[in-house]
Amino acid sequence: MSSAPGTGVGYVCFDRPDGLALPRRHERAPPPEGEASHARNQVRQRMFSDRRDAGRRLAARLMHLKGEAPLVLAIPRGGVAVAREVADALAAPLDMVLVRKIGAPWQPELAVGAVVDGERPETVLNREVVELLGVPESFIAQQTARELEEIERRRRIYVADRAHPRIEGRTVIVVDDGIATGATVRAALVALRRHHPLRLVLAVPVAPSDTVESLREQVDELVCLHSPSEFFAISQFYGHFPQLSDAEVTGLLGQPPGVDQRDQAERAPRPA
Numbered sequence: 588m589s590s591a592p593g594t595g596v597g598y599v600c601f602d603r604p605d606g607l608a609l610p611r612r613h614e615r616a617p618p619p620e621g622e623a624s625h626a627r628n629q630v631r632q633r634m635f636s637d638r639r640d641a642g643r644r645l646a647a648r649l650m651h652l653k654g655e656a657p658l659v660l661a662i663p664r665g666g667v668a669v670a671r672e673v674a675d676a677l678a679a680p681l682d683m684v685l686v687r688k689i690g691a692p693w694q695p696e697l698a699v700g701a702v703v704d705g706e707r708p709e710t711v712l713n714r715e716v717v718e719l720l721g722v723p724e725s726f727i728a729q730q731t732a733r734e735l736e737e738i739e740r741r742r743r744i745y746v747a748d749r750a751h752p753r754i755e756g757r758t759v760i761v762v763d764d765g766i767a768t769g770a771t772v773r774a775a776l777v778a779l780r781r782h783h784p785l786r787l788v789l790a791v792p793v794a795p796s797d798t799v800e801s802l803r804e805q806v807d808e809l810v811c812l813h814s815p816s817e818f819f820a821i822s823q824f825y826g827h828f829p830q831l832s833d834a835e836v837t838g839l840l841g842q843p844p845g846v847d848q849r850d851q852a853e854r855a856p857r858p859a
Contacts, residue, residue: 637827638665638764641792641812642672648810649760649790653677657758657788660684661840662775663745664831666763669792671839673762681840682752684761684775685741687734689727691720700727701774702734704742706751709778745837754782761787761806765821766794769802776805793824 635641653676661670661683674681689700689710699722700712710731717727759779766772772789780787789802790810795818799811813824822828831839 634824634826635792637825638668639672641764641825642669642762643676644812645669645762645790645792645810646673646676648812649673649677649788652758652760652788653679655758655786657760658682658752658754659760659762660752660775660779662686662761662763662772663741664833664836665765665828667836667839668831669764670762673760673790677760679760680752682749683742683745683840684779685738686771686775687738688771689730689734691716692722692726693720698770701771702731702738703775703778704735704738704751705754705778705782707782708735708738709781711774711777744833745840754779754784756783756785758786759784759788760790762790764792765824766791766798766802767818767821769794769798773802773805776802780805793821794818 635644657677657679659670659674659677659679659681661667661681663683663685667681667683670681670683673679685704687702688698689702689712691697691699697716698713699716699720700710703709703711710727712727716722761772761775761779763772772791776787776789786807787805788808788810789806792811793813793815794802794811796814796816799809799814803809
């Protein structure tokens, strides 16, 4: 691991093509109407009512970790509502892991890396893409500093001056409300592994089957409640999937385990 010039931020590099390069997208062309209707009926039978429901079901699959005094880390924003349920069930502290993409100089939507917050922030790079595009180290350092500022700004909004949790020697459970391509969570897992957790666990309600398989090697345990081969969007597996506001995220993160004062985060008015 090296450091970004002038930032003190650690670098982790991917040499694999499935790191943070343009991942395969799982949005596909809509199927014919008859097939679409059948698919919708199948999804209705297995969808989660909301993120709290998903979190409770996920927690039931993680109870074997309760005795390890785990730390639960949510990927905001939606992952916080799921992780709150997991943390409550395991009587575990809840914090978050923020990830910010570093886009290519001439194509910002193409990720050449990501900055991941923590007690010691990490920059995860896809070295293959960096070399293919000839991205200058000076650009990476500049973008790393910029995204780190944004991460710190967001962290202050969500948890004020709370210290970063200790990762080393602990069982750490990373939670999101679902995974599509896996680029964000992969960066988070690679960075967290550099902090030497005792055990690194990824827990999500839903993710495409090929994404799940590609992430297994990054963790000691992966729990995914539903991993369909056909996947269009995370929201299709939820009955109620509102965007969480900063205030809702702050409230969820600020509660001690077991305190049930968070209904408003998942009780926005539902469509008739």
